[in-house]
Amino acid sequence: MTFQTHDARILEVKELTPREKLFTLRFVDPEINRNFKYKPGQFVIVDIRGFGEFPISLCSTPTREGYFQLCVRRVGRMTKYMQELKEGDIVGIRGPYGNGFPMEKMEGSTLILVAGGLGMAPLRSVLWYALDTGKYENIYLFYGTKAYEDILFREEVIHLLKHGEDMKCHVKLAYEVESPSCIYLEKGYSPRVCKGVVTDLFRGENFDVENTYALICGPPVMYKFVIKELLDRKLSPGRIYMTLERRMRCGVGKCGHCIVGTSTSIKYVCKDGPVFTYWDALSTRGLI
Amino acid sequence: MRYVKLSQENFEEFFNSLKRWGKLYAPVKKGNIYSFQHVENSSEIAFDYTRTMLPLKKFFVKPRDEMLKLKGGKWEESNGAEPIILFGVHSCDIHGLEILDKVYLAEPVDPYYKRRRENSIIIGISCMPDEYCFCKSLGTDFAMHGFDLFLHELPDGWLVRVGSVKGHEIAWENEELFENVTEEDFHHFREFEEKRANSVKRSLNKEGLADILDLAFDSPVWKKYERICLGCGNCNMVCPTCRCYEVCDLWVNAYEAVRVRRYDSCFMETHGLVAGGHNFRATRLDRFRHRYYCKNYFDPESGFNCVGCGRCDEFCPAKIEHVKVLDEVREGLQ
Numbered sequence: 001m002t003f004q005t006h007d008a009r010i011l012e013v014k015e016l017t018p019r020e021k022l023f024t025l026r027f028v029d030p031e032i033n034r035n036f037k038y039k040p041g042q043f044v045i046v047d048i049r050g051f052g053e054f055p056i057s058l059c060s061t062p063t064r065e066g067y068f069q070l071c072v073r074r075v076g077r078m079t080k081y082m083q084e085l086k087e088g089d090i091v092g093i094r095g096p097y098g099n100g101f102p103m104e105k106m107e108g109s110t111l112i113l114v115a116g117g118l119g120m121a122p123l124r125s126v127l128w129y130a131l132d133t134g135k136y137e138n139i140y141l142f143y144g145t146k147a148y149e150d151i152l153f154r155e156e157v158i159h160l161l162k163h164g165e166d167m168k169c170h171v172k173l174a175y176e177v178e179s180p181s182c183i184y185l186e187k188g189y190s191p192r193v194c195k196g197v198v199t200d201l202f203r204g205e206n207f208d209v210e211n212t213y214a215l216i217c218g219p220p221v222m223y224k225f226v227i228k229e230l231l232d233r234k235l236s237p238g239r240i241y242m243t244l245e246r247r248m249r250c251g252v253g254k255c256g257h258c259i260v261g262t263s264t265s266i267k268y269v270c271k272d273g274p275v276f277t278y279w280d281a282l283s284t285r286g287l288i
Numbered sequence: 289m290r291y292v293k294l295s296q297e298n299f300e301e302f303f304n305s306l307k308r309w310g311k312l313y314a315p316v317k318k319g320n321i322y323s324f325q326h327v328e329n330s331s332e333i334a335f336d337y338t339r340t341m342l343p344l345k346k347f348f349v350k351p352r353d354e355m356l357k358l359k360g361g362k363w364e365e366s367n368g369a370e371p372i373i374l375f376g377v378h379s380c381d382i383h384g385l386e387i388l389d390k391v392y393l394a395e396p397v398d399p400y401y402k403r404r405r406e407n408s409i410i411i412g413i414s415c416m417p418d419e420y421c422f423c424k425s426l427g428t429d430f431a432m433h434g435f436d437l438f439l440h441e442l443p444d445g446w447l448v449r450v451g452s453v454k455g456h457e458i459a460w461e462n463e464e465l466f467e468n469v470t471e472e473d474f475h476h477f478r479e480f481e482e483k484r485a486n487s488v489k490r491s492l493n494k495e496g497l498a499d500i501l502d503l504a505f506d507s508p509v510w511k512k513y514e515r516i517c518l519g520c521g522n523c524n525m526v527c528p529t530c531r532c533y534e535v536c537d538l539w540v541n542a543y544e545a546v547r548v549r550r551y552d553s554c555f556m557e558t559h560g561l562v563a564g565g566h567n568f569r570a571t572r573l574d575r576f577r578h579r580y581y582c583k584n585y586f587d588p589e590s591g592f593n594c595v596g597c598g599r600c601d602e603f604c605p606a607k608i609e610h611v612k613v614l615d616e617v618r619e620g621l622q
Contacts (some may be wrong), residue, residue: 002365003356003399003547004356004365005354049363049537049545050358050539050545051537052535052536052537052539053535054563073563075565076563076564090361092363171471219566220566220568245563245566246560246562246568247559247560247561247568249366249532249534249535250535252396253391253394254391254392254398254533255549255552256531256532256533256552256583257531257532257552257560259535259578259582260568261581261585262501262502262505262581262585263499263501263502263580263584263586264498264499264501264502264585264586265502265532265583265585266581266585285502286578
C-alpha cells in the first residue's frame with residue numbers, strides 16, 4: 001500500500017444545491033473499478049494532483065456497482081478546485097478507508113437515520129443500501145436542513161417522502177427557514193414535515209429498542225441533542241452509531257491529525273472510525 | 289544476546305569498517321547542542337553526549353519529506369533510501385524508534401518509513417543521564433532489542449551486545465577485531481549499569497497514571513500551564529515519538545509538482561481544524577492537554593508513548609517540566 005492514488009474519471013457532475021455538487025466517478029482501470037468494494041460509512045481520499053488531497057465520505061451504495069459518488073460542499077480551497085472540475089476530468093482516489101457502518105450486524109432491525117445538513121451524504125449510502133438489500137425491518141430517515149434549497153438529494157428525499165411507505169421507509173423532514181416550497185410540503189405531509197430542528201422529528205415516536213439501531217451524522221452541535229432523544233427512549237449506547245469528522249490527512253492512522261481520546265482511550269478517527277457508537281463516545285473523551 | 293568485546297585500540301578500525309555498510313551518522317557537538325551529523329572520523333563524535341536536539345525520527349520521517357513527484361499528470365514515487373548507519377544511539381531513542389515502528393510499520397505500511405528503516409543500521413551506546421532524564425521510570429533506560437549492535441563503555445574498550453543478524457554480520461566481518469568477554473568485563477559492565485541507574489534523578493510516577501489523567505480532564509493544572517505554555521510546538525519537534533505530519537502539494541515549475549509531508553504540531557491551531565472552520569481543539573488548553581494525553585496513553589502491549597528522554601523539558605522555552613506537570617495533575621486529584 002502506498003499513498004499513490006488511482007485515476008478516476010468524473011462521469012457526471014450534478015448541482016445539488018448552490019454549495020454542493022454530486023460527482024459520479026469511475027476508475028479508469030476496469031480492474032481497479034471491479035475490485036473497489038466499500039461499506040456505507042467509509043470514505044475515500046480525493047487527490048487533485050498538484051493541489052492536494054482531502055477526505056470525503058462515499059454517498060453512493062456498494063449495492064450499485066460500477067461507479068461511486070461523492071457529495072462535495074464548497075468550504076475550502078480543495079473543495080473549490082473539485083467543484084470546478086467537469087465531466088471527463090480525472091481525479092486521483094485512494095481508499096476506501098475507515099470502518100463503515102456494521103450493515104450486516106444490523107440486518108433484520110429497524111434503522112433510524114438522523115441526518116443534519118451535509119450529514120445526509122454518508123447516510124444516503126446506508127439508506128440506499130438498506131432499500132436495495134431489503135434486509136431491514138423499517139427505515140426511518142429524520143432529516144434536518146436549514147431551508148428547502150439546502151435539502152441534499154432533494155428529488156430522492158421527496159420521492160421517498162411521498163412513496164417510501166411502500167418500502168417501509170419513513171421520511172421526516174425539519175427545516176428552519178420558511179419558504180413557499182416548505183409550507184407546501186408541510187401542508188401535504190404534516191406532521192412528517194415541520195418547521196424546527198431535527199430533534200423535533202422525534203416527537204411522538206417510540207421504537208422497539210430491542211430491535212432498533214440509530215445512525216447519526218450531522219454538525220458537531222447536533223449529536224448531543226439527538227443522542228438525548230434516543231437515550232430518553234432507552235436505546236442502548238451500543239445501538240447508537242455516529243460518523244465523525246476530523247482532519248484526516250493520511251486516512252491510514254499515521255499523520256496523527258484525527259487522534260482523539262485521553263490517556264486510556266486514544267483512537268484514530270480515520271481507522272478506528274469514522275463510525276463510532278455512543279458507548280465509544282462515553283468512554284473516549286473528545287470524540288463528540 | 290551475543291556478547292563480544294571491542295578493545296579501545298581496535299575501535300578506530302572497527303569504526304572505519306562501518307563505512308562499508310552505509311553513510312555514517314553520529315552525535316556531534318555544535319555550540320551547546322548535539323545533533324546527529326554525517327561523520328568521517330571518530331574524533332568528530334561526542335561520545336559523552338546527553339541528547340541530540342532532534343531525535344532519530346529525522347532520518348525516517350524527515351522534517352520535510354518528498355513523497356511523490358508529479359510528472360506529465362502522473363505521480364511517481366520519490367527516490368529510494370540510501371543505507372545509513374546511526375552510531376551512538378541512546379537506549380531511550382531506540383525505544384522511541386520502536387514506538388514509531390509500531391505506527392509506521394502497522395498495516396498499511398508506510399513505504400517511505402519502511403524503506404529507510406530497512407536501510408539503516410542502529411548502533412547503540414551506553415550513556416550517563418543528566419538532570420532531564422526520566423527514562424528509568426519508564427523502563428526505557430536499557431534496550432533489549434531494536435538495535436544491531438550496542439556498545440557499553442568499559443575501562444579499556446567496549447562490551448558489545450549483538451542484537452540482530454545484521455549486527456552479527458558486522459561483527460563477523462570484523463571478527464579479528466573482537467575478543468571474548470571476560471568475567472572482569474562483565475563486572476565492569478554491571479558496575480557501569482548500576483552507576484547509570486543510580487544517577488537518574490528525575491522519575492515519573494506512572495502508577496495508575498493513565499486513569500488518573502483521564503479522571504483529571506478538568507484539572508486546574510491544565511489551565512495553569514495553558515497560560516505558561518507558549519504554544520510554540522517545540523516539544524513536538526524534539527519528541528522522539530511525536531509524528532504528526534501535514535501534507536501539501538508544491539509546484540516545482542509549470543509542469544511538475546511534488547507532494548511533500550512535513551512535521552506538524554498538535555500545538556498549532558490548525559491541527560484540529562476541519563473544512564468549514566470547525567476546530568475540534570480550538571483553545572490552547574485543549575491542545576496542551578491533548579499532548580499530555582497522547583504521550584501518556586498507555587498501550588498494554590508497549591507501554592507509554594513517552595520514553596523519558598527529557599528533550600521536551602530541555603528545549604521548552606517556557607521551562608515546562610513534563611514530570612512536574614503530571615505530578616501536579618496527580619496531586620490535584622487528592
